[in-house]
Amino acid sequence: MQAKVETPAEESKFYVPVDSAPSSIAYIHNLLDEYGLDPYEFRLYAHIVRRTGGKPDGVCFASLRKTAEICKMSMRKAQQAMKVLINANLVTQKKRTGRTDEYKVTPIHTWVAKEELDNIRKGKVS
Numbered sequence: 001m002q003a004k005v006e007t008p009a010e011e012s013k014f015y016v017p018v019d020s021a022p023s024s025i026a027y028i029h030n031l032l033d034e035y036g037l038d039p040y041e042f043r044l045y046a047h048i049v050r051r052t053g054g055k056p057d058g059v060c061f062a063s064l065r066k067t068a069e070i071c072k073m074s075m076r077k078a079q080q081a082m083k084v085l086i087n088a089n090l091v092t093q094k095k096r097t098g099r100t101d102e103y104k105v106t107p108i109h110t111w112v113a114k115e116e117l118d119n120i121r122k123g124k125v126s
Contacts, residue, residue: 036114040081043071048091048103060103087120088112 037045047067052058062070068078082103085091089110094102112120119125 031108034114035111036117037084038081040071040073040077041084043073044078044081045085045090045105047071048085049105052103052105054105056105056107058104061100063100084117084120087125088117 032042032045044067047070048060051060051062060067064078064082065075068075071078073081082091082093086093089106089112092104092106094104096102
């Protein structure tokens with residue numbers, strides 16, 4: 001028997017076998033949950049983690065425009081959030097001429113102290 005998962009707006013064609021359906025689809029570690037990201041930064045980070053598989057060698061190639069669309073935010077909000085994620089070293093960015101940039105998640109021990117997030121948001125990167 002399979003459990004049918006429905007989206008609020010329309011019926012989904014996504015089926016999950018009842019025996020393998022997780023009780024929760026995501027686990028957020030307290031280190032991330034209490035780090036202090038705003039909702040846009042958090043959502044963007046979660047998307048990049050999903051796209052990279054959360055692996056340090058995993059790469060997210062999606063354009064920022066497409067990422068913003070998927071994450072239900074404006075391009076400007078996505079740009080601002082990405083800047084914070086990069087400057088706080090949660091994500092690295094590799095510029096690629098004529099192609100979409102590459103984004104990778106970084107190990108937690110490389111993140112800046114959460115007390116620095118407000119300074120990073122204000123453009124006061126040390």
